[in-house]
Amino acid sequence: MRIACDVAGDGPGVLLLHSTVCDRRMWDSQVSALVAAGFRVTRCDFRGFGESPLPGTPWNDAEDVVELVAEGPVTVVGASGGGQIALEIAARWPERVAGLVLLCSALPGFPKSAERRAFAEREDALLSAGDLDGAVEVNVEQWLGPAAGPEQRAAVRVMQRRVFELQPPDLPEPEQIDVEWDLATIVARTLLVSGKHDLPDFRDIALHLAATLPDARHVELDWAGHLPSLERPDVINSLLIDFLRTR
Known part of the structure; x- marks a missing residue:
């Protein structure tokens, strides 16, 4: 596999x-x-x-x-x-x-949409500055709606951080x-x-x-x-x- x-x-x-x-x-x-x-x-x-x-x-x-x-x-x-x-x-x-x-x-x-492009620009700016924590938080806030609680936000935080670890933003896109x-x-x-x-x-x-x-x-x-x-x-x-x- x-x-x-x-x-x-x-x-x-x-x-x-x-x-x-x-x-x-x-x-x-x-x-x-x-x-x-x-x-x-x-x-x-x-x-x-x-x-x-x-x-x-x-x-x-x-x-x-x-x-x-x-x-x-x-x-x-x-x-x-x-x-x-x-x-x-x-x-x-x-x-x-x-x-x-x-x-x-x-x-x-x-x-x-303009909203989606604006999100991508915010994320890219944080990643370019080496602010992984900030980039993670931008994703948590963007992708979870108001029904999500602290447990769900913590879970997405962990999973999104793992994406950045496996796909380092300073390396070429796979x-x-x-x-x-x-x-x-x-x-x-x-x-x-x-x-x-x-x-x-x-x-x-x-x-x-x-x-x-x-x-x-x-x-x-x-x-x-x-x-x-x-x-x-x-x-x-x-x-x-x-x-x-x-x-």
Whole structure:
């Protein structure tokens, strides 16, 4: 196995793909709930996150991850950057994806809002100044909504710090292999979730995907920021289990 992962439970398969602010630890509350509901849950760390170091050569995240679902179709749950990887998997290997749940998903090539560009500039300025603590705090404040408490903020703080440790800002950005894929090849039933307190980009992406994918439903959460599965795991667990049990 080229990337760190763990598997728990028995039953229909669910694959959890983390946000690029976090790592697979962001799914702790979902794993326990999904296993208790009768599902087999796989989660992984992308390269440069958690327990998966960066490789010495270019790679493709979707190709790393798809090896985890070789045994049969699974429902893929992706948060933010993990949602983008979930979309790529569903487009390139549609036979392996029984369903998609996309939480505040990214989408390649989608125009960035002024708010998103301003955040990136603040983060870049702090990283350029060597202020990793400041860069971590900017991420915590940007990506968590008002429903998040001290425990959730501390968890994101730890995971984001780990990203900076594995991907030092003073080194060149790691090179990935980009493969062309098309939303038109996605056939999986899809649930799209966005948060009212998130950057507008991610609601716009959800609306675009809802209008583009063949069998998609969009839910906007009025309490949520960018990481609703951490902010109110009980609500997201119910959404996930209801989706998984509906055919």
